[in-house]
Amino acid sequence: MxxxxxxxxxxxxxxxxxxxxxxxxxxxxxxxxxxxxxxxxxxxxxxxxxxxxxxxxxxxxxxxxxxxxxxxxxxxxxxxxxxxxxxxxxxxxxxxxxxxxxxxxxxxxxxxxxxxxxxxxxLKGLTAWYLLKRTYKVQPGDPILLYAAAGGVGSLASQWAKDLGAVVIGVVSTDAKAELAKANGCDHVIMADNPDIAGAVRKLTDGKGVAAVYDSVGKDTFMTSLDALRPHGVMATFGNATGPVDPVAPAELAKRGSLYLIRPVLFDYIATREDLVAAAGELFEVVGRGAVTIxxxxxxxxxxxxxxxxxxxxxxxxxxxxxxxx
Ligand SMILES: NC(=O)c1ccc[n+]([C@@H]2O[C@H](COP(=O)([O-])OP(=O)(O)OC[C@H]3O[C@@H](n4cnc5c(N)ncnc54)[C@H](OP(=O)(O)O)[C@@H]3O)[C@@H](O)[C@H]2O)c1
CATH class of the missing domain: 3.90.180.10 (Medium-chain alcohol dehydrogenases, catalytic domain)
Structure with a gap:
């Protein structure tokens, strides 16, 4: 046809x-x-x-x-x-x-x-699901950093992270997006043009840094994201909005406190029928009870x-x- x-x-x-x-x-x-x-x-x-x-x-x-x-x-x-x-x-x-x-x-x-x-x-909701529940399993009270918090993945992930009890710090580029990010459950919003995003994160976390960074911006924010993490924190670099991330020396993870680095891809988390159905079930559950709105x-x-x-x-x-x- x-x-x-x-x-x-x-x-x-x-x-x-x-x-x-x-x-x-x-x-x-x-x-x-x-x-x-x-x-x-x-x-x-x-x-x-x-x-x-x-x-x-x-x-x-x-x-x-x-x-x-x-x-x-x-x-x-x-x-x-x-x-x-x-x-x-x-x-x-x-x-x-x-x-x-x-x-x-x-x-x-x-x-x-x-x-x-x-x-x-x-696609965006399952991405939020694996980032928050598999890549780094968010615990109640965990401070996390999320870029593009008013975007597609970001809007869903902010709401879901809030439902899991995280303290959500969102990064956005405009005042209108900041309002949306707050409505999505971001406890704090940092503007994308802030020259010291990592410093702003430290101020918001008693100098400690966040448990995990979910970074979809890529090339431009990678080192800032590492700087925003607490020791043993997880850096999930999952997108390239500003281009692919440059090669990084493992020593950069060591000197910031034994950090974890992962470059995850949705399709590896839903590679079997069983995993896909379970993940979609969790997504439609949070949507169904209104914790995550689309x-x-x-x-x-x-x-x-x-x-x-x-x-x-x-x-x-x-x-x-x-x-x-x-
Ligand atoms: N690895 C995976 O499994 C996976 C799965 C799904 C999505 N992703 C990634 O997640 C990200 C979000 O995807 P999405 O479809 O939901 O898009 P989106 O977040 O709705 O749009 C991208 C956002 O990125 C921000 N951004 C920062 N710098 C940018 C630049 N130079 N050019 C364009 N945007 C820029 C913008 O938000 P501000 O203006 O607020 O900064 C923009 O609205 C993408 O990087 C995508 O590749 C990865």
Missing amino acids: KAKAIRIHKYGGPEVLQFEDVEVAEPGEGEARIRHTAIGLNFIDTYHRSGLYPMELPTGLGSEAAGVVDAVGPGVTGVKPGDRVVYTGRPADAYSEYRNFPAWQLVPIPDNVTDEQAAAVL SINQRYALKDAAQAHRDLEARKTTGSTILLPT
Whole structure:
């Protein structure tokens, strides 16, 4: 069948995104064909587009979407046509009206969650889940530092961290984002242009530093983040908004008090059906009881994905952003 999709034939800026006709095959063994109703926009999509995370070209884009199962291939028993599902994963082809995807990676959307909310929360919410509950397991009273606290992952992680009892210190770039971060549960907010973020963190933690830093900004903030940690603190560098982090000598961890450094990736935490279902269950539990609310603050037509990329990279977006197939 024919469908519309965003594809790229070369790496580059948002201008390389093309809205094209594609042929979607019948689902193969273990696959389901999904009619997308809402697509999640994520910063990783910009890394795929720019070539920071290389893919074989030409390719689609997009690592998260919600929709309805349209058809299933041989051997699929877990889902059937008509089921509402959401997924995150590879290959990146979510910027499309229809696509085939491995059925084992499909998560049923709970009745109390809309398709738009599901597409807005799965990838970012599962990221918040693994960061706070696996990478460094937040304990009540732990001070933590979180960058981009009004962004997609940041908005969800701030709320979830607060629910776990953390003292949440958020970093944001504007006053409007500071208000959002506070509404998300940040106890303290530091402005991103503060020349001494680590010093500000120490003032807020009786000179001790934080138990963990969740740093998605990357290159520009890495050393500052190490400086903000208490001895034995955990540095989770999980994104590259300012570019990939430079190589670092292990001695930098030693001289700041036996720090731990991890570069985690969501897909390693949901690599089996069992792990994915358990993680999604925890996410939809906090959403269901209202501890974590989903803010969809931007919506774009799928064909306008390039504008969505421009706005995301220009730090104009807050909360979650979705793309809507027409
Ligand atoms: N490793 C993983 O498993 C994983 C999974 C999901 C996401 N991530 C990472 O998590 C981060 C957040 O993803 P998201 O989709 O939720 O995006 P987002 O947080 O909604 O947007 C990125 C935010 O980063 C901040 N930022 C700081 N410096 C920036 C710069 N030079 N250019 C652009 N933004 C800058 C901005 O917030 P301020 O203006 O407030 O500074 C911006 O709003 C990304 O780095 C992404 O790669 C990693």
